[in-house]
Amino acid sequence: MPLTCSRRTTVAIGAAGLFVVAAGAAGFARSERQQNEAVARAMTGGDPTRAPALVRRYGCAGCHAIPGIPGGDGQVGASLADLRSRVYIAGVATNAPDNLVQWIVTPQTFSPRTAMPATGITESEARDIAAYLYAQ
Numbered sequence: 001m002p003l004t005c006s007r008r009t010t011v012a013i014g015a016a017g018l019f020v021v022a023a024g025a026a027g028f029a030r031s032e033r034q035q036n037e038a039v040a041r042a043m044t045g046g047d048p049t050r051a052p053a054l055v056r057r058y059g060c061a062g063c064h065a066i067p068g069i070p071g072g073d074g075q076v077g078a079s080l081a082d083l084r085s086r087v088y089i090a091g092v093a094t095n096a097p098d099n100l101v102q103w104i105v106t107p108q109t110f111s112p113r114t115a116m117p118a119t120g121i122t123e124s125e126a127r128d129i130a131a132y133l134y135a136q
Contacts, residue, residue, distance in 0.1 A: 033135075040084075040135035043097045044127045051132030058119045060129070067136050077116060083133045090114065100133070101126045 037048050055061055055069050065079040066072035078090070086095050093099040093110045102109060104126035107116040121129070 037131075037135045040131040040133075043134055044101065044131040046101075046124075046127030046129070046131030048128065048132040048135045050125075050128040054121070054125050054129055055132075058121055058125075060119075063116075066133075068132075080133055081136065083136070090116070097130055097134070100130045104129055 040048055052069055061069050061072035061074055063074040063076035065074060067081045089095050089100055089103050093103060104121055105123055106118055107114045
């Protein structure tokens, strides 16, 4: 199967070569995901692997679209995709780990009229959810 590397160069690689390329890409994706998770853990002090169960328990996906969460397609609140690249959280707080954790626990602290409810999420649980969101 030909693989075009540029406009002028075509390289023929077989199935084994495609497997190596695919494995390398998968390894890169896994490595990048692991790196993102490590950075998110360091930033928040949370464990992103605990977040999916918490998101389901507290019903976050009922309002928010959340990548990687089955059924995470809510349309009431903002999408939480690519949260780490945003400047603000909910348009009112600088996007920093402590602000995100506090927003998750008590959003009314930042915006008294916000539609986001105080859900009863603990600070520790919020750190796990923040780590998940920053790792995506």
